[in-house]
Amino acid sequence: MAGQVCIAIRDVYKRYKSAQEDSLSDVSLDIMQSDVFGLLGPNGAGKTTLISILCGIIPVSSGDVQFFHNNKPYSDHERKSRIGFVPQEYAFYQELTPRQNLDYFGAMYNLSKIKLEERREHLLEVLGLEKAADKKVGTFSGGMKRRVNLAIGIIHEPEILFLDEPTVGVDVQSRNAIIRYLQQINEAGTTIIYTSHHMSEAEEFCKNIALIDHGRVIAAGGLQHLKAVHEVDNLQTLFINLTGEEYRD
Amino acid sequence: MFKLYSSLRKELLLLINDKVGLALMFLMPLLLVFIITIIQDSAYKMVNENQIPLLVVNHDTGDEGGKLVDLLTKSGLFKIDSQNAIQQESLKSELLSRGKMIALYIPGTFSAGLESNAEDVSTILMDDLGLEHDTTAREKTSMPKLSFYNDPVLQENYSYSVMSVIQSYMSVIENSLMIDRMYANMDIAERSAKLKDKMISNRVGIDQIVARNNNSTAIPNSTQHNVPAWTIFAMFFMVVSLGSNIVKERVNGSFLRLKTMPTTFMVVMFSKMAIYVIVAALQVALTFSMGVWILPKLGLPKLSVPDNLIATIAVIFISSMAAVSYALMIGAFAKTEQQANGFGAISIIIFGAIGGILVPTFVMPGFMQFFSNFSPLHWCLEGFYVLFLKGGSWQDLRTVFAFLGIFIVFCQLGTYFKLRLERII
Numbered sequence: 183m184a185g186q187v188c189i190a191i192r193d194v195y196k197r198y199k200s201a202q203e204d205s206l207s208d209v210s211l212d213i214m215q216s217d218v219f220g221l222l223g224p225n226g227a228g229k230t231t232l233i234s235i236l237c238g239i240i241p242v243s244s245g246d247v248q249f250f251h252n253n254k255p256y257s258d259h260e261r262k263s264r265i266g267f268v269p270q271e272y273a274f275y276q277e278l279t280p281r282q283n284l285d286y287f288g289a290m291y292n293l294s295k296i297k298l299e300e301r302r303e304h305l306l307e308v309l310g311l312e313k314a315a316d317k318k319v320g321t322f323s324g325g326m327k328r329r330v331n332l333a334i335g336i337i338h339e340p341e342i343l344f345l346d347e348p349t350v351g352v353d354v355q356s357r358n359a360i361i362r363y364l365q366q367i368n369e370a371g372t373t374i375i376y377t378s379h380h381m382s383e384a385e386e387f388c389k390n391i392a393l394i395d396h397g398r399v400i401a402a403g404g405l406q407h408l409k410a411v412h413e414v415d416n417l418q419t420l421f422i423n424l425t426g427e428e429y430r431d
Numbered sequence: 432m433f434k435l436y437s438s439l440r441k442e443l444l445l446l447i448n449d450k451v452g453l454a455l456m457f458l459m460p461l462l463l464v465f466i467i468t469i470i471q472d473s474a475y476k477m478v479n480e481n482q483i484p485l486l487v488v489n490h491d492t493g494d495e496g497g498k499l500v501d502l503l504t505k506s507g508l509f510k511i512d513s514q515n516a517i518q519q520e521s522l523k524s525e526l527l528s529r530g531k532m533i534a535l536y537i538p539g540t541f542s543a544g545l546e547s548n549a550e551d552v553s554t555i556l557m558d559d560l561g562l563e564h565d566t567t568a569r570e571k572t573s574m575p576k577l578s579f580y581n582d583p584v585l586q587e588n589y590s591y592s593v594m595s596v597i598q599s600y601m602s603v604i605e606n607s608l609m610i611d612r613m614y615a616n617m618d619i620a621e622r623s624a625k626l627k628d629k630m631i632s633n634r635v636g637i638d639q640i641v642a643r644n645n646n647s648t649a650i651p652n653s654t655q656h657n658v659p660a661w662t663i664f665a666m667f668f669m670v671v672s673l674g675s676n677i678v679k680e681r682v683n684g685s686f687l688r689l690k691t692m693p694t695t696f697m698v699v700m701f702s703k704m705a706i707y708v709i710v711a712a713l714q715v716a717l718t719f720s721m722g723v724w725i726l727p728k729l730g731l732p733k734l735s736v737p738d739n740l741i742a743t744i745a746v747i748f749i750s751s752m753a754a755v756s757y758a759l760m761i762g763a764f765a766k767t768e769q770q771a772n773g774f775g776a777i778s779i780i781i782f783g784a785i786g787g788i789l790v791p792t793f794v795m796p797g798f799m800q801f802f803s804n805f806s807p808l809h810w811c812l813e814g815f816y817v818l819f820l821k822g823g824s825w826q827d828l829r830t831v832f833a834f835l836g837i838f839i840v841f842c843q844l845g846t847y848f849k850l851r852l853e854r855i856i
Contacts, residue, residue, distance in 0.1 A: 237691045240854055262693040273684030275441070277448040282441070289437030290694045318448070334688075 186253055188342060188373050189213040189236065194245030196231055196397075205231045207397040209245070213390075218364075218374045220388035220405075222381075222417075224425050228397040229377040230270070233344050236375065237267045251341065263292065266340030270347045272327050273334075276320035280311050280330045283319065284337055291338035298337070305333040310359055325356025332360055336367065343367070345376045349383060361387055381418040391417075395425045434694060438702035445676055446706060452672025456710060460665030460718045464658050465726075471653035472731050482510035483593060486526060486534035486580075488517045493542020495604055500537075502600045519578065526580050533585065533593055536578035544575035549608040553616050564616040577601070603631055652732035658722040659815035660788045663750060663808055665718070666711045667782065670758040670775035673707050677762025678771045686855045696856050700846075704755050711751030737818040742825055746818060749835045750811040756842035757807060763849040782806040810834040 189212070196206040206228045213219045221229045234240045236247060238258060249261050256264070274283045281302060288298040306312045309329040314322065319330055332348060345364070349357045361383065368374050378384050384391065385405065392402040401408055401424055405417065414420045446452065485503070489496045504511050517525050519536050526534045550569060557564040577597065581590045607627055614623035680686050689699060722734025737743050758775070765771035783789060785799060786806030795803065803809045814831040817823035850856045 239687055239690050259693070262691060265691065267688060267691040269684045269688060271684035273688040275445060275685065276683075278441070278444055282444055286437050286441040287688075287692070289434050290689060290692045290698075292434065292693055295433060 186215045186250070187212045188215040188217075188250050189375075190246075190248045190250065191232075191236075192246045192248075194232075194235065194247065195243045196228075196235060196240070197243050204243075204397050206235070206242075209394075209397075209399055211392055211399060211402060213373065213375060215251075215373055216368065216371050218368050218376065218387055218389045220384045220391035221375060221377045221394060222384055222391055222421065223377075223394035227394045227425075229394055230346055231397075232394070233267075233346050233375065233377060237265060237344055238262065249342075263338070264341045266335040266338065266343040268332050268335035268343070268345045268348050270350065272319075272331055274319065274330060277318060279316045279318055280306060280333065281315045283330060284333060287334045288337045293338055301337050301339070305337060308363060309333055323353075323356075325352040328352045328356060328360060332363070336372075340372065342373045342375065345374065347377055347379065349378065349380065357383070381416070381421055385417040393421065393424055400424050435698055435702065438698050439706060442702045442706040446672065446710065449672050449676070452669070452675075455668050455671050456665060456714060457717060459668060460661050460714055461721060463661040463664065464718050464721060467661060468653045468657045468726060468731055469729070471657065483508060483533070484512065484531055485509040485593075486512045486514060486522075486529065486531045487537070488519070488522060488534065489513065489515050489537040490519070490539045491537045491541035492539050493546070495542035495545050495608070496537040498604055499541075499597075499600060502603060503535075503597070506596070506600070508596060522578075522580055526582065532582045533590070534580040535597065536580065538575050538577070540572050541575045541577075543572040545605060545608050546612070547572040548574050549605070549612040552609050553612040556613060557616055562617065606631055654722050654726055654732040654734045655819050658718055658734050659819055660812055662715055662718040663754075663811045663815065664779070664783050664788050665714055666750060666754040666811075667757060667779045667808060668776070669707055669710060669754055670761050670779060671772050673703065673755065673758035674762040674765060674771035674775045675768040676703070677759065678765050678768050681763075681850075681853065681855065682767070686850075690855060696850075700759070703759070704752075707755045707758065708748070708751045711754055712747060715747050735819070737822070739818060739824065742828060743818050746811075746814040746828065746831070749832060749839070750814065752839050753807045753811060753835045753842075756839045756846070759846045760842040760849075763846040779808075782808045785809070787812055804834070807835065807838045810838070 191209055191211045191213075194206055194209040195204055197204045209228075209232065221232060223229050231240070235242055238261060248255050249264070250256070251264070274287070278286070284302040284305065285298065288302060293301065306315045309332065311326065311329055311333065314326060319327060322330070328348060328351075332345075335345070336343060343364075348364075349360055352360070364374060364376075364387070376384070376388065388405055390402075390404055391408065393400050401412075401420075403411075409415065409417070409420060412420050412423060414423060487500055487503070489500055491497065500511060500513065503509050512529075512531070514525070519538075522534055522536055547569070551571075554564065579590070579594055579597070581593075610623050610627050610630065611620065614620045614626075686696075686699075689696065719734060719736065723736065727733040761771050761775045761778070765774060783806075785795075785803045786792070786809030787795075787803060788808055792800050792803045792809065810831050814828055814835070817827045817831065821827065847856065
């Protein structure tokens, strides 16, 4: 199915109420099915805003976002069953165990009891959470919490997975486990849209990227292609060359 | 259905894990009902059943001081501790050092003053009636004054109650003396007994009748007042648990995550409301059970459950909904858990105070009685009082349902618009 557009973003503008400037300005991108697409940019560039629009959390001010499956567009309502979202925050219940969290969110994704149990146990195992499955998440390390966060986002085997900085603040082992698993599900067909500040991780993981700064797409395309065009040998240099060296707060 | 079940299960698990919230919702009302009922009941008994310890210093050189002490003793209201050796100057310090709360000092001229006054009254009456009487000039003694001492910690109304009792016995002595003096002046002293008996002993009695709408003979007591009042207070204290629960979900992104899922937010809110309405019902069951079965075993009055069970369930439900809706609104508006807990708890204490939980609204100044109408706790309490104390019917509950209904709609709309503003709904 690679080579088919699964998300078409056209002329998207976003300005928050009471904001003086657009958070996103004239953003147009095509994201292909089974891609690992990196949305990269400095702090405040508009990456999270774009992911929030794609996930249906906030509306666009103008422009259009269309989702496709095998070239057939589908509705916003259908989109909710097909996407998975792993936010930057630990968006789950720290007072509950990973099992209880997965049970709850899995049910919210309309999984049947049997399917839910099967997926839950599979994810607990592959993400190394089996031993801690009945302990409260609040007692976990940052890496374990990130893995729980990820497990919730993929419990329903989404076609498209949005990851907002999924490895921020985790140790090398957890990062490797997360990236390895994401590569596995991508190979199985899941489209991944991913934001990160780790350029080396993005370089290793992404097939295509869009560099966003001040709400605009300043470069987009295949990673190797962009490096060749801008005559750089790594993503970090490309990033600095295009976004500058001044602080972004 | 599985979605709803999972959502209810999640809310239940969150609740079970909230130990502080559980303690506030279940332990606090039991303790409050237990402690406040014991305190109020003992205060009630102190005035009505137990004897009030009274230190008496009688320096009267005549008989009347002794008569007053006898009357006070025979009344059964006081436990008299006569300490006539104490001087008036040292009575204050003696009162405090002996740990007594009240003392009565009868001056040396007590009898002489009363007799002198009775003589004057008798002379005026004889003169006005044109009757002959003994005109021998007697030594005048001014009207005596009793001195009533009380510990500064004693509440003013308590002191006034005791003074009123003493005053009523003083009237008996004064009237008796006047009758004696008048009869003596008419040289028929031996015939005064009949009139005294008619005037002093045969007085108008007062029957206390509790104004209730049914024929129940249950008498309002500290249990009937406290069990519903503190149950309502505890119900609204769910703001600490439910309010912070909502803040957490808003702040940590769980609500936003749910927005990306094929589910309706109504399931989430309905589950929260359902679980906490059940919590409120359990609170009622727990505290009412305590009132019915445990308090009587401790020598406290038994809680009489109203006859109209359906109306009682309806009042419990609407009170629970008011408490849940308020907690939802606080959770939606608070930015942090600390804000939800702090503002939530303090607002409930204020609502409780102006709503008549701590002090009945009828003893409040007029403007505070007006403000009590803005307290949801006032209307919940009113609903329970209509059923528990007045034996009221559905008709009497109309205002309660109307005000609580308006409050619930207001809170639910506030919650809805705030969550909508945050794009959660």
